[in-house]
Amino acid sequence: MPIKSYLAYPARGRRDELVAALGRLDGCDVVPAVNRDLVVLVTDTPHEAADRALQEALTGLPALDGLALVAGIGDAEVDAVGAEEGGRDPA
């Protein structure tokens, strides 16, 4: 059940086309920037295989010039919000 967020860079002059194409894909939420050719993409897929399939679909979009992963939240973290990584035992 991975949740990921990306910065998506449209090909020159194809921002609106990219936003529309992303909006048609299952599991994609799109937040376009209003003053720059840049789109925040949040994906939510039911399992790893679906995530891989979605990534293949994304990389095949002609209006997409580049995709940068920002945050990736795996199954374990979805099940346990706030699971820390730098924690330790005070004793």
Add this chain to the structure above:
Amino acid sequence: MTRRELLKSMAATAAIGAAQGMFPGVRFADAAKAAGEAAPAEGGVAWKKTPCRFCGVGCGLQVGIANGRAVAVKGDPASPVNRGLCCVKGYHSVMALYGTDRLTRAMVRKDGKLQPVPMKEALDLVAAKMAETIKAHGKDAVAIYGSGQWTIPDGYVASKLMKGAIGTNNLEANARLCMASAVTGFMTSFGLDEPMGCYDDIDHADVFVLWGNNMAEMHPVLFSRLLERRLQNPDVKIIDLATRWTRTSMAADRSILFLPQTDLAIANAICHEIIRSDAVHETFVRDHVSFHEGKTNIGYGLEDKFTFKDEPKTITFERYRELLADYAVEKVEPLSGVPARELRYLASLYADPKKKVMSLWCMGFNQHTRGTWINNLIYNIHLLVGKIATPGNSPFSLTGQPSACGTVREVGTLTHRLPHGDVTDEKSRKMAAEIWGVPLERIAPKPTFHTVEMFRALDRGDIRFVWIQVTNPMLTLPKLRRYRDGLRKDDRFVVVSDVYPTPTTDVADVILPAAMWIEREGMWGNSERRTQHFERMLTPPGEAMSDGWQMIEVARRLGFEKLFPWTEASHVEEIWKEYRRFQAGPEHEMAPYEELLRRPGVMWPFVNGKETKWRYNGQYDPAAKGAFDFYGKPDHRAWIWFRPYEPPPEVPDAQYPFWLNTGRVLEHWHSGSMTRRIPVLHRAVPAAYVELHPADARRLGIVDGGRVRLTSRRGSLILPAQIDGRARPPEGQVFVPFFDESLLINELTLDAFCPISGQPDYKKCAVRVERA
């Protein structure tokens, strides 16, 4: 909102935050929606206002609470500070409440090991040890060390306990490490602390000069307001004056790099050039300014029990002009590395009568062995051209903690301060004695130790007991090894109140679990004199208790019940009402409690229902008489000080040929004890690193990510190299962020400090750099 929706909103806000870091000024129309504004009503989400947990900007947040848990965050559109925007730390702030290793039980060291005990037993032990230490060694053998993250009521309780009940001035706070030079700068130039202007200045200024201040990372929401101002007004200029190229430099219209410590000479060169070009605002200077000089060659505080007392002398404008003769732009060019034409350009921006200028600074100025002086010098520039205390004309000192101003500076949790005035001032002691209901002679008239000297006193044994709250000095003190070894000595007793295990809890004899942020009620005061209230929204985990209530419990055990008569449910309101009495009057009137509940923060002075946006300006400030009135000084004038350039105590040489600069990164807040427990932020910057210039790296055979050994006269550390990452230091300089407890860069730094403020300089010492 479900857990899954919360995570999606956080993933979105992480991406938005990353975009804002990479492309300053980028805006997302649906950002609030992405952050959870359109929360479904599953289980019901209640939105409550609070200032952000982290920096001193004081962004207003709305926190979504569902089923007893904080599930979402959005910027508060009603907050005039951030107008609905947050940075990446703010958007993820509530996740810091839920790290799996939250301290929920008290612990006491027994046979060398920390063992869990009931909170009551731990508080009994703290009180008993405090009393025992006072009996054996005197009241000045106990100390409390807090922070600018204390709420205002917490700080007030600390002050009343130490100064009013016990009768010692052994009270300090970590704001000494970040804001003390700003305070002494304000006090020496204006006689009163804190800025005359406010964030609204950003909406009026034509030029922003950032002095040693990487705002894009350290104050990202305010920086976005600068960028917005420029987007709407293309003639607006942002000038980045710094010792290292950063994201702020990238976004600026002009980046000017200078050599460490030479900001003193640069500021004087600007003043020299303003005078040389007849750009002085003669009537403003004649009517509202006086000129002064003080001692020079004032030392660096490297030796224990260092003392300094300035001897101000009033001088004429002509004498001031003569003293500036050494700072002609051509003379300052070789010292500072800044070309004379750039210095003239800077002077021309300040001098142009058609331009409103805002100067902004933070740690670059304050963590400086001449921190008070450089604060004075920036005011000199603004005063010479009369660009001060009017909308858009604003020398503005930024802060790093949510209540460095509200708690440490205003309540006065420093050795020399009381909630109103200094301990050395009998009138202020009388006021405190009357409000607190204690004998006047109980309040000690002499300051004891500022922070560095306090930890030196702990090392020597002059202080035997210390209670540390809401801060992590075993990561943040300079020349750290000495002070850690001091706390570990057998006959020292160390109490630490915190929310997570840290290097400071590692040296504790007692750990008290603290309620964090919105798990208790409180107020914080931000950089623009804005006090913001937050209610208790959540139940603290386990036996965690607010820092203030912990101190009240101990005070009662020490026999001071009458001084702390409040109930736990109402003590914040009652304390606020008592504290307001100290600040009564048009110069510092605080808003009533009910007003704080109602508004997203209130700026003081709050007089007749109205905030004061520009102090000392008769048009806005009810305490000012006439057009301008610098009423903090007896002569009702702002003071221009001649302050020379003096070199730092340690400079690169053949053995240690590099400058070491330390600081912060966008993703982590200070010592990282909270932000490193937020997975998105931790993964973004999981460990400290050393930034090098690519030419230095090539010469030393160091590649990006390769291991580098840094060595100073105080210690050595191996870190991964970062070459042309988010910033680039000039050749001969390296930069290391300090957030990482596994890579303690402060074992290398120097504990030299500004003799006037006592604030250490974390920005300059000499190191050797080698491939490891």
